[in-house]
Amino acid sequence: MKHTEISTLGEFGLIKRLTENFPIKNNSTEKGIGDDAAVLDYSNKKTLITSDLLLEGIHFDLTYVPLRHLGYKAVIVNLSDIYAMNGQPKQIIVSIGVSKRFSVENLEEIYSGIRLACNIYGIDLIGGDTSASLTGLTISITCIGEGQYGQIVYRNGAKENDLICVSGELGSAYMGLQLLEREKIVFETSGAIQPDFQGKDYILQRQLKPEARADIIDNLKKHNILPTAMMDISDGLSSELFHICTQSNVGCRIFEDKIPIGEQAAIMAEEMNFNIITAVLNGGEDYELLFTTSLSDYEKLIQIDDIGIIGHITSPEKGLALVGRQGEEIKLKAQGWNSLQ
Amino acid sequence: MKHTEISTLGEFGLIKRLTENFPIKNNSTEKGIGDDAAVLDYSNKKTLITSDLLLEGIHFDLTYVPLRHLGYKAVIVNLSDIYAMNGQPKQIIVSIGVSKRFSVENLEEIYSGIRLACNIYGIDLIGGDTSASLTGLTISITCIGEGQYGQIVYRNGAKENDLICVSGELGSAYMGLQLLEREKIVFETSGAIQPDFQGKDYILQRQLKPEARADIIDNLKKHNILPTAMMDISDGLSSELFHICTQSNVGCRIFEDKIPIGEQAAIMAEEMNFNIITAVLNGGEDYELLFTTSLSDYEKLIQIDDIGIIGHITSPEKGLALVGRQGEEIKLKAQGWNSLQ
Numbered sequence: 001m002k003h004t005e006i007s008t009l010g011e012f013g014l015i016k017r018l019t020e021n022f023p024i025k026n027n028s029t030e031k032g033i034g035d036d037a038a039v040l041d042y043s044n045k046k047t048l049i050t051s052d053l054l055l056e057g058i059h060f061d062l063t064y065v066p067l068r069h070l071g072y073k074a075v076i077v078n079l080s081d082i083y084a085m086n087g088q089p090k091q092i093i094v095s096i097g098v099s100k101r102f103s104v105e106n107l108e109e110i111y112s113g114i115r116l117a118c119n120i121y122g123i124d125l126i127g128g129d130t131s132a133s134l135t136g137l138t139i140s141i142t143c144i145g146e147g148q149y150g151q152i153v154y155r156n157g158a159k160e161n162d163l164i165c166v167s168g169e170l171g172s173a174y175m176g177l178q179l180l181e182r183e184k185i186v187f188e189t190s191g192a193i194q195p196d197f198q199g200k201d202y203i204l205q206r207q208l209k210p211e212a213r214a215d216i217i218d219n220l221k222k223h224n225i226l227p228t229a230m231m232d233i234s235d236g237l238s239s240e241l242f243h244i245c246t247q248s249n250v251g252c253r254i255f256e257d258k259i260p261i262g263e264q265a266a267i268m269a270e271e272m273n274f275n276i277i278t279a280v281l282n283g284g285e286d287y288e289l290l291f292t293t294s295l296s297d298y299e300k301l302i303q304i305d306d307i308g309i310i311g312h313i314t315s316p317e318k319g320l321a322l323v324g325r326q327g328e329e330i331k332l333k334a335q336g337w338n339s340l341q
Numbered sequence: 342m343k344h345t346e347i348s349t350l351g352e353f354g355l356i357k358r359l360t361e362n363f364p365i366k367n368n369s370t371e372k373g374i375g376d377d378a379a380v381l382d383y384s385n386k387k388t389l390i391t392s393d394l395l396l397e398g399i400h401f402d403l404t405y406v407p408l409r410h411l412g413y414k415a416v417i418v419n420l421s422d423i424y425a426m427n428g429q430p431k432q433i434i435v436s437i438g439v440s441k442r443f444s445v446e447n448l449e450e451i452y453s454g455i456r457l458a459c460n461i462y463g464i465d466l467i468g469g470d471t472s473a474s475l476t477g478l479t480i481s482i483t484c485i486g487e488g489q490y491g492q493i494v495y496r497n498g499a500k501e502n503d504l505i506c507v508s509g510e511l512g513s514a515y516m517g518l519q520l521l522e523r524e525k526i527v528f529e530t531s532g533a534i535q536p537d538f539q540g541k542d543y544i545l546q547r548q549l550k551p552e553a554r555a556d557i558i559d560n561l562k563k564h565n566i567l568p569t570a571m572m573d574i575s576d577g578l579s580s581e582l583f584h585i586c587t588q589s590n591v592g593c594r595i596f597e598d599k600i601p602i603g604e605q606a607a608i609m610a611e612e613m614n615f616n617i618i619t620a621v622l623n624g625g626e627d628y629e630l631l632f633t634t635s636l637s638d639y640e641k642l643i644q645i646d647d648i649g650i651i652g653h654i655t656s657p658e659k660g661l662a663l664v665g666r667q668g669e670e671i672k673l674k675a676q677g678w679n680s681l682q
Contacts, residue, residue: 035496036425036572037391042383050378053436057475084377095394134398135476142483155376231377
């Protein structure tokens with residue numbers, strides 16, 4: 001690949017090159033890149049806003065993460081947070097810090113992933129900051145979205161007897177990461193051997209190029225279901241259930257045999273002597289939606305594809321527990337992924 | 342100082358400790374920290390949004406920047422961008438990446454500076470991300486503000502014959518940085534000697550603890566002046582004039598003897614054999630406002646304290662030039678501070 005030194009373009013030349021071909025798609029974007037601040041119009045709507053910081057070596061490992069996928073995923077994790085409020089993401093601001101080992105072409109790879117996500121999800125790139133970094137790659141993305149009056153779903157609205165639902169399946173992204181980590185070690189120690197990814201493409205994709213569940217938000221709306229509480233699963237099912245239950249002041253029971261688990265993930269877990277339920281509870285990065293709905297929504301819920309009912313909300317005294325296949329109750333722990341420990 | 346390892350608190354414990362004592366001050370803040378996204382209400386207003394990434398070793402040097410000042414300044418540089426749109430900043434999102442050498446107390450120092458800025462400028466802290474970093478300190482701040490319909494000032498509205506104005510004085514922040522860099526070298530090479538900052542407190546303050554010119558925005562409004570173009574001076578006067586002139590498709594003449602220069606900055610420049618005008622043109626970090634107004638606003642302008650008229654806008658063919666004390670024209674160069682070169 002061509003290697004153009006970033007310094008040859010300068011900051012403004014670089015920004016211009018990276019941000020061309022990002023046409024504005026949303027009415028709420030009045031002024032994007034090019035001034036002290038972007039200007040948005042969110043009249044008659046609520047503004048939703050979220051931000052994520054991704055640091056090399058902590059949140060991603062460039063040994064096995066392609067830059068294009070990294071750009072795509074960095075956008076997706078932010079969109080997922082807006083959908084998790086029952087909102088529609090509309091704009092992103094992207095700030096990137098790069099060390100000297102990165103070329104203009106490397107940055108273009110990252111931006112091509114960002115562009116792809118923007119095109120698929122209808123998002124406008126409205127600003128950012130591009131800076132040198134003395135060390136690794138730093139990506140900070142802020143996402144802005146719209147929420148309709150009375151339709152925003154928080155974490156604190158779950159009520160006793162509500163159904164607990166998840167979209168898609170869980171555990172695949174985490175098992176994909178385990179596979180990548182394993183093959184990285186094998187590759188580094190054995191030298192010539194190619195990584196063995198055969199038959200594992202699905203879990204790799206879930207790890208490297210996740211999607212945000214815009215479709216679930218659309219379908220819930222179509223079926224006239226407003227969840228009582230919702231969040232996305234980024235740190236593992238257990239950690240997210242703790243957030244909802246703590247903020248809603250309730251307890252919960254989820255059932256092991258109801259948790260949707262990816263087939264490749266289960267096979268991978270067995271191959272690696274890994275408890276797949278542990279991966280689901282504490283692994284994270286699924287970017288599926290976890291939500292609660294009123295019991296009266298049951299008939300509507302089961303008409304929607306790709307939503308699983310995994311348990312129900314209880315009174316707070318009952319605590320949080322997983323009910324195993326033999327009916328045994330296992331207390332849940334609030335132990336999700338945490339970069340600080 | 343006490344040194345509490347960050348890992349003893351965990352991510353959520355840490356966030357809780359750092360973000361307590363940030364009471365919500367603005368009606369537009371509906372939901373701050375604690376969900377997937379913050380919820381704001383900007384109905385009947387425009388939403389302004391800007392983001393800055395600050396990286397250790399590139400944007401700040403912890404050898405001489407106190408953490409509290411760093412937190413304060415990180416907020417100010419973002420507020421300044423919102424004021425530069427003729428807007429009112431209302432919320433910030435703060436994401437921080439920290440390496441293991443930082444303690445909880447270190448982070449509390451940063452947040453005490455953030456809190457001070459929030460209190461003085463009436464800003465709500467509404468979210469963020471706290472992460473481990475393998476290397477240095479990373480701070481990413483996004484600021485959201487409100488703009489009134491028809492009152493937002495862009496960079497592209499300057500017209501021929503408009504007056505060019507700046508608030509306050511220029512060059513002090515840059516000379517403060519030069520002093521800190523000089524004393525750092527002296528200190529490192531000579532060992533025991535204390536840095537010599539006597540009589541230099543003003544330029545140090547301008548560098549370490551700048552302010553955003555909320556007062557100028559208020560005063561312009563009070564005097565019924567709507568600038569035709571505006572931006573804040575972060576990369577040096579020359580670079581900012583280039584932005585305004587390029588985007589407005591005009592030229593300009595500014596006059597050396599009209600440029601407001603801080604007294605301590607001028608003395609410092611002489612002491613260091615530095616051309617103070619070069620410091621003003623290419624130095625940056627003044628966080629003063631550069632704006633253009635219609636000639637018909639002249640009578641109103643001169644009633645406002647701390648605004649200097651430094652030149653006027655010309656037709657584009659005339660280019661951008663500084664007129665020296667002997668009437669000689671010196672072409673301006675678009676050479677501001679740039680981390681990427």
